[in-house]
């Protein structure tokens with residue numbers, strides 16, 4: 001029997017997150033009979049309409065519920081578990097949204113979860129990274145039970161636009177949802193620059209920038225390249241920038257066309273986050289910095305000289 | 319006052335780079351330095367701070383694993399945990415089975431708060447805390463970078479992709495830690511000696527009635543694909559030239 005796949009949409013309440021289109025691409029690799037996207041926690045039909053226009057989506061389930069200001073796993077998981085019986089596979093993104101939610105869904109269904117699917121070898125056979133990406137395992141799941149997985153979004157392109165929108169079905173779930181978990185507030189930086197997870201170019205800075213003031217150099221270079229800004233854990237821990245800019249095993253896993261690492265040593269936990277970048281540029285004054293082992297283009301130099309020179313060179317060539 | 323249960327997994331130290339066995343049968347970990355999973359150390363530190371602030375009465379450290387995981391529990395006791403339990407199993411458990419085992423311990427010990435790491439850095443699953451919360455039918459607050467207990471509830475700041483999110487959860491609850499929650503303390507020698515006399519119980523997995531059945535089979539373990547060797551450039555001008563030539567700029 002061909003897989004019937006349920007993809008859990010991630011959204012902000014106003015727009016569908018790009019991670020959903022990536023999950024749809026992964027779902028298509030399963031050779032499915034059909035792919036259904038479930039939109040939960042959204043009052044308006046807008047998100048469902050966005051999901052319906054993704055290529056490869058056969059149907060959208062819009063679970064009507066009072067809009068919640070933020071997704072809470074405690075209330076979403078039982079709803080997804082209630083939808084799951086009609087499906088062989090339930091997929092969510094390996095963003096913080098999906099990482100929080102999907103294991104709770106799996107446990108409610110009494111099944112295990114495959115985290116961070118990087119490739120699909122068959123409907124029940126997957127490759128995933130372990131040890132911060134230092135090893136890749138091929139695992140096989142049991143076909144007789146629901147397969148719950150998170151999709152490593154950096155491994156998949158976003159599904160494009162469909163020529164015609166898929167049908168949207170409104171669903172009412174009569175469930176007694178728990179009240180033990182409550183959203184209080186979000187502390188989100190205003191996003192006036194490209195999004196780190198989807199940007200084609202990323203410039204990231206490390207401890208070497210020395211201060212929040214020094215980190216401005218990274219922002220300048222990012223602006224010159226039209227790039228998003230990222231950071232190492234050391235730069236975040238030192239409060240040069242906010243946590244949402246952290247790249248790596250415990251931050252964001254990204255796959256831009258161009259990644260420029262400025263004053264970052266290249267610890268394995270950091271490298272895990274950038275291995276899928278098309279071109280990696282490293283600027284570091286230490287010839288032995290591990291970042292140079294994976295860099296495509298290496299510039300051994302003092303960043304406080306090299307970055308201003310780079311800015312000048314970029315501006316000169318327009 | 320709270321009773322806090324902290325989960326400590328024994329893993330290859332984060333500073334050690336593991337290698338895949340040439341026959342693809344797994345990762346060679348024999349003889350490597352083993353430590354408490356770094357996120358779990360943060361979880362324990364947080365529990366100890368709750369106790370030091372007078373909000374927790376007891377800190378219980380638990381681990382599931384082979385007999386040698388007692389070493390990590392001893393370290394946990396030396397850091398300041400009051401007592402420890404090792405659920406002994408020769409074969410490693412998948413997260414669902416680990417969560418079922420932890421649930422069995424929760425039912426025995428009735429903690430008000432269970433602290434786990436957001437992920438174990440060996441298998442990088444990131445599932446156990448959420449699964450435990452689901453099975454226990456209690457709240458979960460994952461990726462915590464701040465934790466405040468007020469009476470019957472906890473306020474947790476979570477590190478999410480968009481920045482930070484604050485949620486309130488009724489106790490008992492499950493909290494998983496992120497890196498910036500705290501900086502774990504170093505253990506002093508007198509504490510290590512003192513820890514030798516603290517209670518550490520070892521119970522076989524079978525006594526908890528948990529089936530360790532695996533849901534997944536690992537067919538192959540491979541090293542990650544290597545990137546092609548890069549080029550060195552002498553200055554910013556050459557860097558720009560190379561990037562243009564490659565069509566990146």
Ligand SMILES: Cc1cc2nc3c(=O)[nH]c(=O)nc-3n(C[C@H](O)[C@H](O)[C@H](O)COP(=O)(O)OP(=O)(O)OC[C@H]3O[C@@H](n4cnc5c(N)ncnc54)[C@H](O)[C@@H]3O)c2cc1C
Nearest residue numbers: 206207208232233234248249250251263264265285286303
């Ligand atoms: C469980 C765990 C998870 C982790 N997760 C992550 C993660 O997700 N992401 C992450 O990034 N880290 C993570 N880390 C931390 C990681 O191990 C490193 O400590 C961190 O990445 C180092 O950051 P850095 O490269 O900025 O700093 P450093 O290692 O201090 O490197 C600074 C670099 O700058 C260079 N430099 C200094 N001055 C100059 C100059 N003037 N010009 C040019 N170069 C200069 C130095 O040569 C050096 O290479 C994790 C650690 C643990 C234990």
Ligand SMILES: Nc1ncnc2c1ncn2[C@@H]1O[C@H](COP(=O)(O)O)[C@@H](O)[C@H]1O
Nearest residue numbers: 325326382434435437438443444445446
């Ligand atoms: N065998 C174990 N013993 C103790 N704690 C564990 C074990 N497995 C998982 N955990 C806890 O669950 C967290 C997440 O693990 P995982 O889901 O495997 O990434 C870890 O950081 C630990 O706190």
